[in-house]
Amino acid sequence: MPEPRKIKDLEELKALAHPLRQRILQHLGQHGPATSTVLAKALGESSGATSYHLRMLARHGFVEEVPERAQGRERWWRSPIKDLRYPLRSEQTPEMRALVDELNRTRLAADVETFTRLQLDSDSLGDWSDALPISRGTIRVTRAELAEFVEEYVRLLMRYARTPDEAPEGARVMRTRFFAFPASADPHPRSDPESDPESDVEFDVESDSGSDVGSELESGQG
Known part of the structure; x- marks a missing residue:
């Protein structure tokens, strides 16, 4: 099982929370690696917007390039995280x-x-x-x-x-x-669990x- 990736701070959380970045991550998780152009067509956005948000996600390790699929200036991206967790x-x-x-x-x-x-x-x-x-x-x-x-x-x-x-x-x-x-009827734990068999x-x-x-x-x- 992969090691959980824990969000460290507010900056990382803000980077993840952007609505378009959420859609990008969901698309990568569902369909696999994609370029900014592929994502733009799938999500109804400009390739400039998807390219920018991919870079922001990559800055925090939420996505990474797929070097073996690179062709010229075309960059493929994937989501390497399987288990992403908020702080307690x-x-x-x-x-x-x-x-x-x-x-x-x-x-x-x-x-x-x-x-x-x-x-x-x-x-x-x-x-x-x-x-x-x-x-x-x-x-x-x-x-x-x-x-x-x-x-x-x-x-x-x-x-x-x-x-x-x-x-x-x-x-x-x-x-x-x-x-x-x-x-709702039992919001708190029992103070004496031994009293209830x-x-x-x-x-x-x-x-x-x-x-x-x-x-x-x-x-x-x-």
Whole structure:
């Protein structure tokens, strides 16, 4: 499993947060290496804009050149990071926290919009509509157990985070999203877990079929 790449400071976070740079990274993650011209056509932008933002991403190591594909002045770019993480919430400055919160709100809203749109058009997905899950669960865990839960999820995700060349025939790009939060009725941990003999066994899961379609991973305390 690749070593996680942790965002170090506000400057790096700002470099990553620009909307067009987010779209560039998503395209590289989904389609593989591209030039600024290819990205411009795919994203409806000028090649000057995509070239500039690629350089800004490269300055912080979020993208890198593909030297073996260079032809004259044409430069190909790829995203080398498989596991990109925000700093822990307790490590974020107020400015970083505000930016992370805004990024999370914006991305979640976009994900919900895409998910809802695809649900309404699920018949067009054919056989894939039977394979696409919705899962909601409730667990009772300690902070350490929740951290391990997340790492297990990341390890599973990394098993399938393949490049276009590595994917088997018939594979398609799927977007996966994971988040966990305290139940509103139980916002704080029990002060005396020994007093409840069932405090470590609660678990319920609901599953159904749903839809959504990338394969990038970002995680952190947002």
